[in-house]
Amino acid sequence: MSTARKLVVGAVPEGAQDIGSASRAVREMFTSIAPRYDLLNHVLSFNVDRLWWHRTARTFAYILAQPDARILDLCCGTGDMTFALRKQAGKSGPRLLGADFSHAMLERARSKSRDKVSPDDKSAIPHWIEADALCLPFPDQHFNLVTSAFGFRNLADYDGGLREIVRVLRPGGECGILDFSEPKGVIGHLYRIYFKQVLPRVGAMLSGVRGPYAYLPDSVERFPEPQEMLDRMRSAGFREATWTPYTFGIAGLYRGRK
Ligand SMILES: C[S@@+](CC[C@H](N)C(=O)[O-])C[C@H]1O[C@@H](n2cnc3c(N)ncnc32)[C@H](O)[C@@H]1O
Numbered sequence: 001m002s003t004a005r006k007l008v009v010g011a012v013p014e015g016a017q018d019i020g021s022a023s024r025a026v027r028e029m030f031t032s033i034a035p036r037y038d039l040l041n042h043v044l045s046f047n048v049d050r051l052w053w054h055r056t057a058r059t060f061a062y063i064l065a066q067p068d069a070r071i072l073d074l075c076c077g078t079g080d081m082t083f084a085l086r087k088q089a090g091k092s093g094p095r096l097l098g099a100d101f102s103h104a105m106l107e108r109a110r111s112k113s114r115d116k117v118s119p120d121d122k123s124a125i126p127h128w129i130e131a132d133a134l135c136l137p138f139p140d141q142h143f144n145l146v147t148s149a150f151g152f153r154n155l156a157d158y159d160g161g162l163r164e165i166v167r168v169l170r171p172g173g174e175c176g177i178l179d180f181s182e183p184k185g186v187i188g189h190l191y192r193i194y195f196k197q198v199l200p201r202v203g204a205m206l207s208g209v210r211g212p213y214a215y216l217p218d219s220v221e222r223f224p225e226p227q228e229m230l231d232r233m234r235s236a237g238f239r240e241a242t243w244t245p246y247t248f249g250i251a252g253l254y255r256g257r258k
Pocket of ligand 1: 076081
């Protein structure tokens with residue numbers, strides 16, 4: 001095991017030495033696949049990702065129904081989780097912020113906004129902000145809800161990321177982290193064959209780059225098991241923390257209340 005793997009509790013793409021180089025490698029990786037990210041996502045997940053985003057958005061319906069609530073979708077990428085929140089909130093719902101540190105991913109989100117939200121309804125268009133989840137440009141106690149879909153696992157420092165989320169949440173505010181997990185039993189066996197053998201090959205073929213789709217199963221394997229992640233959430237300052245498995249535990253929603 002390399003020194004970086006022992007010191008950093010977070011994503012460690014191949015060759016990364018520390019938090020800074022791991023973050024840069026993650027950003028470069030997503031920037032390199034940004035043009036084909038959506039297509040690959042839907043093909044490789046058989047479109048189940050859409051169900052997961054919508055289920056997560058439904059979980060927070062009561063916050064999204066408050067027009068003056070402040071909502072942040074962290075690691076928003078090309079914006080699909082943000083758009084699911086938008087749909088759940090409806091036209092009169094609160095203004096949404098989507099934040100990501102890859103400019104190319106945000107550009108895709110911006111151009112999708114034009115198709116997804118009517119130009120007559122400018123206030124429904126999310127704000128897209130280039131920001132690092134480990135050092136957010138927002139004041140303390142600002143948001144009622146922070147979500148992150150399939151992004152948190154890529155942070156180079158999980159505890160640092162959780163502390164930032166707690167910092168920007170209002171007391172009583174909620175956080176929803178949707179991410180992959182490793183299912184157990186027969187489903188787990190089939191899933192591992194697909195995730196480790198099939199997905200990296202198909203991903204590399206369709207995207208033209210090998211790294212990101214080899215990194216994906218590795219990052220899921222390194223991500224803490226639900227019980228450990230819940231302990232980390234409590235240590236970071238969440239009063240309540242729960243995990244709900246989605247689709248046999250292939251993914252799941254971590255929910256925390258400050
Ligand atoms: C797998 S994509 C998920 C995108 C989107 N949320 C979705 O569900 O499709 C992960 C995203 O996390 C972003 N990301 C990773 N680390 C980040 C960090 N430290 N700060 C901000 N964004 C980050 C990447 O740039 C990428 O767009």
